[in-house]
Amino acid sequence: MSISYISKAGLTRFWAQIQSKFAAASHTHTLSEITDFDSSTAPARAAYVASADVAANTEITTPTHTVGSTKLFVYVDGLLCRSGASNQYIDFSATSIKFNQVLPAGSVVDFVVFP
Numbered sequence: 001m002s003i004s005y006i007s008k009a010g011l012t013r014f015w016a017q018i019q020s021k022f023a024a025a026s027h028t029h030t031l032s033e034i035t036d037f038d039s040s041t042a043p044a045r046a047a048y049v050a051s052a053d054v055a056a057n058t059e060i061t062t063p064t065h066t067v068g069s070t071k072l073f074v075y076v077d078g079l080l081c082r083s084g085a086s087n088q089y090i091d092f093s094a095t096s097i098k099f100n101q102v103l104p105a106g107s108v109v110d111f112v113v114f115p
Contacts, residue, residue, distance in 0.1 A: 044113040054103035059096040065113045067091050075110040076103070 006014070031037060044063035054060070065072040068091055074081045081088035089097045103109070 041115060043115070044111075046111045048109040048111070050103050050105050050107045050109070052105045054099065054107075056101050057098045058103075059092060059098055060103075060109065061096055062111045063113045064094055065091075067094055071114045072097075073112040073114075075112075076107055078108075078110075 044065075046061075046063045048060055062072065062074075068083075072083075072091065074083075074089060074097060076088070083089055083091045083097075085100070087100070089099045092098045
């Protein structure tokens with residue numbers, strides 16, 4: 001079996017080709033620059049910061065959503081949570097959830113609801 005290696009010049013060329021296919025991470029647009037943006041498809045977003053420990057089974061307000069749908073996404077400190085009695089939270093009503101465990105002070109909860 002023969003093993004082939006790419007030269008530094010080949011690797012440089014390959015990397016340049018990859019970079020030419022993607023926009024730089026610093027590349028941005030403002031909403032006014034996007035002419036075909038359909039705002040009806042934009043998700044509703046909200047955030048909650050626990051100023052003190054929040055007891056389990058305490059209602060926390062969310063954007064309006066359909067209970068039990070897969071369109072509500074809940075993140076705690078950037079980690080996606082799962083709905084259900086044996087998971088992180090209960091989808092309690094169209095405007096609230098209840099966490100199954102204590103939510104520590106300083107926790108940041110982000111809500112995203114897709115239309």
